[in-house]
Amino acid sequence: MAERGFTTIENEWITLKDGTRFAARIWMPDGAEQDPVPAVFEFLPYRKRDGTSPRDESTYPVFAGAGIAGVRVDIRGSGESDGVIDGEYTERELADACELIAWIAAQPWSNGAVGMMGISWGGFNSLQVAALRPPALKAVISIASTVDRYNDDIHYKNGCHLSAQLSWAATMLGYQSRPPDPALVGERWKEMWIERLAGEPFLMEEWLSHQRRDDFWRHGSISEDFSSVEIPTLVIAGWADGYRNTPLMAVEGLGDKAKALIGPWVHKYPHFAWPKPRADFPAEAIAWWNKWLRGEDNGIDRLPQARAYILDAIRPALRRDSDPGFWVAKDSWSPPKMQCFYVEQFGRLTEGMPIPHAPEHPVYLRSPLDTGTASGEWFTLKPDAELAIDQRLDDAGSLTFQTALLAEDHDYLGRPVVTLALRCDAETANLCARLVDIHPDGTATRVSFGVLNLAHRNGNAAPAPMSKGERTTASLTLDACGYRFRKGHRIRLSLSTAYWPMVLPPPEDPGLTIDIASVGLGLPLLGTHELIDVKQPDDPDPLPKYIEHVPGSTKRHVLRDLSAGLTRYEIHEDTGLFEHPGTGLSTRQLREETWSIARDDPMSMSGISTWTCDMQRSGWFVRTVATSSIFCTAKDWIISASVIAYEGETEIFRKMFEEKRIARDLM
Structure with a gap:
């Protein structure tokens, strides 16, 4: 089939019933109003304008070329969408997603069938929205996600407190502190920015208040009731990622409604992930959408229930570009002997x-x-x-x-x-x-x-x-x-x-x-x-190239003070400064994180994470610096955070989250 032309709508405003205006980027196949098309919806806090634009531009144009519209929407308080974020996978977020699905299905260019997909946050809420059964949602692709928010996310693991909980709270504080792009929202940008800075939560306060697997974590965990998901679900993960348990748990819980694919990858889409070999995710996703959103009999529903890459005696390395191994398939997955x-x-x-x-x-x-x-x-x-x-x-x-x-x-x-x-x-x-x-x-x-x-x-x-x-x-x-x-x-x-x-x-x-x-x-x-083959993508380098102004860098150090018996683990991550050639917007994020502990004193543990986020174009520069920390006593976790915002060289906002002591609950 010949590739279809398409138009990229850089920003479409979608106003929900409560008056909140959401920002969407849409890849629209040509002629859709005369010949309506299915749509794929992705709903994230990671900013369509800059944060996810590289991966979006590697995927949605391919979908549009196959006659499938892509609708990428920023959640409340993110990117150019109005409001302030209120947490992870909240009832309001999921209700917004259902209303947006209904909006998509009602458009004159839509055939009324919507799919939902995403990786990480978007993979989570895809499964959670599917459990709510909005009528127009017909299929899901969930990548690097979880069916159990307590045990298989970034917060706790079998009652143990993951340090990633602080890292992620710091990340979200930094990410959500960034302003909308003035080129899209106009003069309101600063008013929206101040509203976000003043209202954004320090999410770790809420997470630490739920140290057991209570209703807070059961909300959004589809493992509580797998039967709530009634639509076909393709669940994907990588062995090199923390979210590796979900595909097999999903097929065990969802049965014939689910298909599992597990590769050697880190937390990335399979068509540009490392270590290789990669998978041709766009082609497989198009077949998935065409089957479940168009009714095309293309055989995708007859895939084996579980496909996995078996790592073959891999070795640690400074960089694992490719892992030896082989692909296997199991027509029907059941707990192994x-x-x-x-x-x-x-x-x-x-x-x-x-x-x-x-x-x-x-x-x-x-x-x-x-x-x-x-x-x-x-x-x-x-x-x-x-x-x-x-x-x-x-x-x-x-x-x-x-x-x-x-x-x-x-x-x-x-x-x-x-x-x-x-x-x-x-x-x-x-x-x-x-x-x-x-x-x-x-x-x-x-x-x-x-x-x-x-x-x-x-x-x-x-x-x-x-x-x-x-x-x-x-x-x-x-x-x-x-x-x-x-x-x-x-x-x-x-x-x-x-x-x-x-x-x-x-x-x-x-x-x-x-x-x-x-x-x-x-x-x-x-x-x-x-033994099977999983097709690799035809394009070995699908991500777009942006203009590099400052290169990125990564460093990790373990420092052991032998005299004091103290160990420090230091992380430096700099994305570099890159400019989107189409928007002229340049962005950079810098993470500095240090963990410290004495080898014989658990009360000596400390963690501090700072994110510096820059946005700029000619004549305009903003920066936010978000810092989060955790210490402990025998009885309490002690957490604190701050956010400082600059316009040019001028500090325009400062917020100190009051130090909180949260009682330790058997951990």
Whole structure:
């Protein structure tokens, strides 16, 4: 079919019933008013004008060329849309999305069928809006998202407090402090900007007020009721990202309504993600939309239920541009059969089940509190030191068990499970388990990991303190993986009581006494599968090129003060200054973040994150500086934040969020 011409509508105002004006960028196929077309809707706080414009311009023109309109809308208080943001995935946000879908479906150029898609925030709200069943929404593509907001987002993980919660709160404070573009909103820009600066929340206050899996987190978690989603859903993720569990959880929960695709990628769209190989996302998405928004019988509904890239004995690297491996498909996904391992009397990881009623073999483990500096970031955007590096650094502070040299390849797909019995002399402690591939030269690759706040050992809704000194059995489900351990390699299980800075420490550091005779490891066998090819994009470099004024840079440092016993983890991220050639708008974001801890004092933990965001064009310059911090006592989390705004060299706004002490709830 010949590619269709299209027009890009740089800004379309959509006014909802409450009078709020939303800003949309629309890619409109030619002749749509005479021959109505389906539309794909994306709803984000990340600014269509500058924040997401590169990826939008790599995707929506391709959709429009296939006769599918693209409608990219900024949520309240973002970009050029009116109002002030009120949180993540709030009832108001989802209601706005439903009203916008109805608006799209009612346009003369629309055939009445709307799809919704997005990555991260847009992947989240796509699933959440689908659960509300707006009549015009017919299909969803959700990338790097979650069905469980408590356990598989950036805030908490099995009751453990993720440092990414501060990082993300700081990011949102910086992002939301930016003004609309005067070229679109006119003289109102400064009034809108001041309204945002004065009204934007410090989101971490709300997140920290919900340390258990309560109604706040159940809202928007479609795992609470998978049956609420009745439309076809394509769920995509990457093994190098924190959001790797969702595709398999979605097909287990949604059944035949869902298809899963998992590649080797970081937190990016599959047609420009790293590590390679990539996937031709635009082509697959067009087939998906044509089936469910046009009724075209193109076979996309007959795809295998789960497709995954099996990483083949990958190695840590300064930059992972490409990961070896192979694509597999499973026509029907079901929880996999587990291959079981136990720790025999000499500490070797051996295939089989732990011996029932074996004599207790206690080993005391108390990891240095800076164990975890090789973990990388939970939320990954680049295939560099954001990914886990060689695990020998962290294994030095861990209790490790490994197999003999493998006599054959071992292939796995799914979520590993660790079970063990332990004792603790405090009400709670953190336990981290890592599945590691030991190469013949000793290089250690993290394959999967999981963490557990032991007060949450029986669930996240109603945690219970440990009984001091009493033997307790715990089960820990690790993140999903698709991996081949090669012949001649070893499988290692690494246990630690710290995983900093990814996971913040509990108030006490008692260590754990682990009965190694009780340790069991279940690995999910790949099982019956078909080897397949997943088409790579024809265009190997689909992102548009903007005008570079200042190059970007990335740095990560771990500094250990051996005299003071203090470790600092420092992050520097500079996007560089780039100008959009069509709008003349130049933007730059700078992140400076530092975490600090003493190796033997959990109360010494601190984190400070600062975002500096610049926008400019000829004769106009604005800057915001947003800083967020977290400290702790044995009883409280202590958080604070500030935002300062400049027009040119003049400070025009300053807001200090009052320091808040929020009681620690068994964490």
